[in-house]
Amino acid sequence: MKKLTYVVLILVICLGTFFYIKTDSTSNVSKKSNVDISVDSKFEKYEGGNTPVLDKYKILKKINNDIVGWISIPKTTIDYPIVRTTNNEYYLSHDILKHESSWGAVFMEYRDININTDKNIILYGHNMKDQSMFTQITKYKENEFFKNNRYIYFDTLNIEGKWEVFSAYVAEDSFNYIKTNFKTNEEYLKFLKAITDKSLFSAKVQLSAKDQILTLSTCSYEFKNARFVVHAKRVNK
Numbered sequence: 001m002k003k004l005t006y007v008v009l010i011l012v013i014c015l016g017t018f019f020y021i022k023t024d025s026t027s028n029v030s031k032k033s034n035v036d037i038s039v040d041s042k043f044e045k046y047e048g049g050n051t052p053v054l055d056k057y058k059i060l061k062k063i064n065n066d067i068v069g070w071i072s073i074p075k076t077t078i079d080y081p082i083v084r085t086t087n088n089e090y091y092l093s094h095d096i097l098k099h100e101s102s103w104g105a106v107f108m109e110y111r112d113i114n115i116n117t118d119k120n121i122i123l124y125g126h127n128m129k130d131q132s133m134f135t136q137i138t139k140y141k142e143n144e145f146f147k148n149n150r151y152i153y154f155d156t157l158n159i160e161g162k163w164e165v166f167s168a169y170v171a172e173d174s175f176n177y178i179k180t181n182f183k184t185n186e187e188y189l190k191f192l193k194a195i196t197d198k199s200l201f202s203a204k205v206q207l208s209a210k211d212q213i214l215t216l217s218t219c220s221y222e223f224k225n226a227r228f229v230v231h232a233k234r235v236n237k
Contacts, residue, residue: 051158051159052158053157053158054155054157054158054159054160057070057155057157057158060081060157061157063081063096063097064081064083064096064097064098066083066084066085066091066096067081067082067083067096067157068082068083068084068108068115068156068157069081069082069108069115069154069155069156069157070082070154070155071106071123071152071153071154071155072152072153073136073137073149073152073153074149074151074153075139075145075149076136076137076139076149077131077132077135077136078106078125078134078136078137080105080106080125080133081096081105081106082106082107082108082123082154083096083105083106083107083108084107084108084109084110084112084115085107085110086110087110088107088109088110088124091104091105091107092104092107092124092126102126103126103128103132103133104125104126104133105125105133106123106124106125106133106134107123107124107125108121108122108123108124109121109122109123109124109178109180111180111181112180115156116156116158116159117212118180118212119180119182119188119211119212119213120178120179120180120191120212120213120215121154121212121213121214121215122178122180122215122217123154123214123215123216123217124217124218125137125216125217125218126218126219127218127219127220127228133218134216134217134218135218137216137218137228137230138218138220138228140165140168140200140228140230141168141170141200141228143200143201146165146168146200146201146203147201149165150164150165150203151163151164151165151232151235152164152165152214152216152230152232154214160236161214161234161236162234162235162236163213163214163232163233163234163235164203164205164232164233164235165203165230165231165232166196166199166203166205166207166231166232166233167195167196167198167199167203167229167230167231168199168200168201168228168229168230168231169195169198169199169200169228169229170200170220170222170226170227170228170229171198171226171227171228171229172223172225172226173225173226173227175198177195177215177217177227177229177231178215178217179191185209188209189207189208189209192207192211192213195229195231196231205233207233211233211234212233212234213231213232213233213234214231214232214233214234215229215230215231216229216230216231216232217229
């Protein structure tokens with residue numbers, strides 16, 4: 001999968017300096033940061049496992065050690081690194097270089113620790129007026145887009161991932177679509193049925209207790225505290 005944002009990022013870094021510029025909607029302040037491009041041996045392995053970090057992602061850990069993956073969705077503007085920290089608040093208001101930003105960053109649920117094996121990997125991003133961050137997951141509100149754009153590409157730093165969309169819906173804040181801990185297979189299957197039944201459209205994707213799913217979440221505006229949610233099943237191992 002071609003990652004234009006990633007390619008541009010690496011080209012800039014290879015010149016010796018990484019410039020990250022984002023204009024704040026109120027202050028119009030530009031920001032710049034220098035990044036050491038050398039790669040330490042401690043970044044050769046990821047998440048304490050034995051699988052090496054993919055070559056194309058090694059540099060990302062030098063930019064920010066919180067970076068844990070990359071997401072891209074064809075026919076959208078979504079093509080971003082994913083960060084994770086010890087809470088779900090910090091990256092609501094900080095970018096991937098840890099600068100304060102109203103755009104924030106696309107970030108992972110902090111409770112997802114074993115991201116190559118946890119059952120429900122949850123990613124959050126703002127719904128921005130400039131169509132950045134996770135705004136364009138709302139394209140899945142359209143039946144035509146849902147039918148014709150079924151795959152999301154979400155990689156961890158050491159494993160490439162392809163995921164098939166099977167559910168998309170507007171959720172109330174009382175609906176627990178961000179559940180991460182399942183004590184039994186039966187509990188997980190019940191959860192999968194609940195999120196499938198809420199979908200705006202039918203995908204006819206077979207799900208089992210062995211499946212790992214990806215959950216994308218952003219704000220929606222149908223009612224107070226509405227969220228738009230997309231779920232996808234991992235289809236490569």
